[in-house]
Amino acid sequence: MITTRTELSLTDVACCAPLTREPLSAETAAVLAQRLKAIADPTRLRLLSMVAAHEGAEACVCDLTEPLGLTQPTVSHHLKVLVDAGLLNRDKRGVWAYFALVPGALDSLAAVLVSQSPAVPMSV
Amino acid sequence: MITTRTELSLTDVACCAPLTREPLSAETAAVLAQRLKAIADPTRLRLLSMVAAHEGAEACVCDLTEPLGLTQPTVSHHLKVLVDAGLLNRDKRGVWAYFALVPGALDSLAAVLVSQSPAVPMSV
């Protein structure tokens, strides 16, 4: 029950294989699809934007449950998906768990989709 | 030339609501998630790249079935998803159906994910 990260890192995919340049291998496509699946959900998109827009650019579960109208376990589940996908960082301080965007993660995901590869990629 | 699209156009979402700026509404998140779901599949990612990389930047179903190792109905199904999402154009010429990328569609999808809204998007 390892919710492991993928073998291929995101930068491996992002910096070398623009989607429209050449046919994707089955493996590369699988890695990319797994990343995109993490984003391709209304609740998780809202979570990402709520965390980013929250004061201090971080938020705990209790901040997110009520505005979404979902139960705490459901919110925790989605947050775990986003953390496993490398999009959110989890920082436990005391009883609270604070989540924040991983800098550049969304940008490098987006970089795979654009036609021309970015001149200076995000060297985080 | 309108293929059944979602109510909110992509540009509506892309140009005005960067993901990290403010919390997404449930409606906006649903529209965005639907678009991303179309991409968040290994087969469809490979289809997009194969179409883009094919000579003439277009391909028919018969070009795509064998390299994917999937049946023709399955490939047709995925292509329909991509057309409905506004990512592929379908052009039937004679017995063949040729698919090509909708110019700028992937780019505007990617634009929603990046932190800063694109001032002048393309001209590097």
Added chain:
DNA sequence: CCCAGACATAGACGTTTGTCAATGTTTGGG
């Protein structure tokens, strides 16, 4: 006029996914 080929559609089936209720785990305070 009919046949073959390219593609779409319909139906079926196993797998994955999003959600919840119930329960476990950890932390700080009295």
Added chain:
DNA sequence: CCCAAACATTGACAAACGTCTATGTCTGGG
């Protein structure tokens, strides 16, 4: 030392999804 609060985990269930087989639809050629 134990309780309450915040969060994670488990198990269950309906809905959505990806794939297949079978069949329908359209086009060009003989």
